[in-house]
Amino acid sequence: MYPAGGSCIELVTVYNQGEASVSAWDWCRSVTFKASVPIDSAFLNTYSDGRTSAYTGRVVKTSAATNTWAADLYNYRTGGWDRLYTQSGTTQARYDGWDIYELYSTVGSSGRSGSCDAMSGITFESANISVRTNGVWAAASPANSDTGYDAPTSAFYCPTRTYRMVNAYDHWLAVG
Template structure:
């Protein structure tokens, strides 16, 4: 165990920094009163800040999944497990596109991204779900942070991949005016929030998700989970993803029609390794599953995707 003293503003914000070498990887963590230790952001998309308290309005455990969002949870499970039943209906189309964090980045210890969220979007079909953007740091990470749009109020989920089955929501929060007052920002004219998912204890593979409180300029804890990742995927991602029925009259998935005139964006995606923070770029990530979205594949005639800044800022728009 080694103790360092940080100069200037960082010293005033963080009282102590402990560095522990685990498996040859140096993990940097900050000690804060009343908060779990976490890696210190060296150059996050916002100001470096301490952890203070927990996210207001979050719901944990079994209570995080209400009757309102249970259908969306079931679709999330069905989509991610080919062995589970019942399967998605044949009429349900599932696609995704965005940034894949390379498997070679297994040493990654944290990600930060600013994710758009549309409080006015309501999907027409009650069975459709738009998970966009949705963020998981890498293989082994216990938490996927999901922006959820359905036919009701949007939510943010912490999907817990380290339960015994890896198949449940560990925490949720409604995205409404109260949420945006504290955690909201604006990117390219769209409402957004900033999230970090960090490895906070390498020995137990414990990960913690934080939301940035723009009102207090501090990170707040959203959810923590440790154990064994059950996702069975050897990479991380920051994606646009949907499950949607096809509108026979237009040939489009209904989510496409619902998104007409709208844009979903993930920006300022950064990754942390033992070398420090860096933007997602072609050296540590890629566009996935292809360079851009083919309207015929996604069953969305007006869709357009772009890597505004490869691969740290992507947009998906429907005309």
């Protein structure tokens, strides 16, 4: 998830060789991951509602004067937001805002992604996607979003995976 408006931070769920984390990518200074928290039982006890493994995150501008941004995770135990990372400066991102499903994996000689088997049966989902404009949150819609980043299933080189918009603009689902 990377908000429009020159954000310094992208909030990412990372799956890497059996390990999962929620990480902040710095787009203004380092252009690399700068903060990370593992998705483990402690994470789930704090950042999920206890019924699912879903978490709620946000990236918000905290100072327009310095273009400072913060990535936060919603803490279900305290009912507040926990800061994961903050950064300011000028973004080096080439595009302006997204909430997408991306897959980076080696592709074998068969044309199949090496991650297909590891992701088999796993669902990736982003729901209740909201956009903050002039300090007001609203559901992603044709008025404030587009579907330019939607990619066909074939783009992931994994024929057993499917991707679809459940509700255009504010809810997508990828299933293996």
